Amino acid sequence: MHKAVAPKNPEFRAEAKFQRCSPQKAKLVLDLIKGMRVEKAINTVAFTNKRIAPVVEKVLRSAVQNAVYLSDEKGLDIDVDNLYVKTAVANEGPRMKRIRPAPMGRAFRYQRRIAHIIITVAEKKAATTDAASTEPVQAAAPKKTAGKPAKKSAAKKSAAKKSTAKKAVAAK
Numbered sequence: 573m574h575k576a577v578a579p580k581n582p583e584f585r586a587e588a589k590f591q592r593c594s595p596q597k598a599k600l601v602l603d604l605i606k607g608m609r610v611e612k613a614i615n616t617v618a619f620t621n622k623r624i625a626p627v628v629e630k631v632l633r634s635a636v637q638n639a640v641y642l643s644d645e646k647g648l649d650i651d652v653d654n655l656y657v658k659t660a661v662a663n664e665g666p667r668m669k670r671i672r673p674a675p676m677g678r679a680f681r682y683q684r685r686i687a688h689i690i691i692t693v694a695e696k697k698a699a700t701t702d703a704a705s706t707e708p709v710q711a712a713a714p715k716k717t718a719g720k721p722a723k724k725s726a727a728k729k730s731a732a733k734k735s736t737a738k739k740a741v742a743a744k
Contacts, residue, residue: 582650583658584642585692586634590665593624594685598662601628602689610636610655610693628689632657635693650695659692 591598601622605613610632617629636655643650665686671679 581694582648583692583694584635584639586631586638588627588631588689591627591687591689593687595662595664595687598624598687598689601625602660602662605657606660608657613657631689631691635691639693654695655693656696658694661690663688
């Protein structure tokens, strides 16, 4: 018998492989947009002053278009305005080994790194965002310890000793 499966929140992804940028530098841009709504993420990447930013923007737009296309194909009801960046990853690709001339006829080897950029978008549930925004913000009540007297700080203890000493001198 088949089990009843709860409807899963679909995810849509796009990849850009073999990008001539180190994964470490690509992660700087990707960390800016993780968890953001797609519209805000596109604006953020558009104004980011990094060489890999246009590539990240292109991958992000591709992921949104994949969501639109697949929702039409599969008959899913996807609202593009509720899409957010679920994951944004830069994995390491193959390294290119290169040689740089060095003094006295020697040569130094170095590696040019390559990144695979993967962005996944998903639809944020509207019910959870509406419920969170309509709840009033309440101030946290101070906690009281049950059965224990409050401890005095060192400054309060020394002030209490001085005041009792003054009272004793005044009483004489």
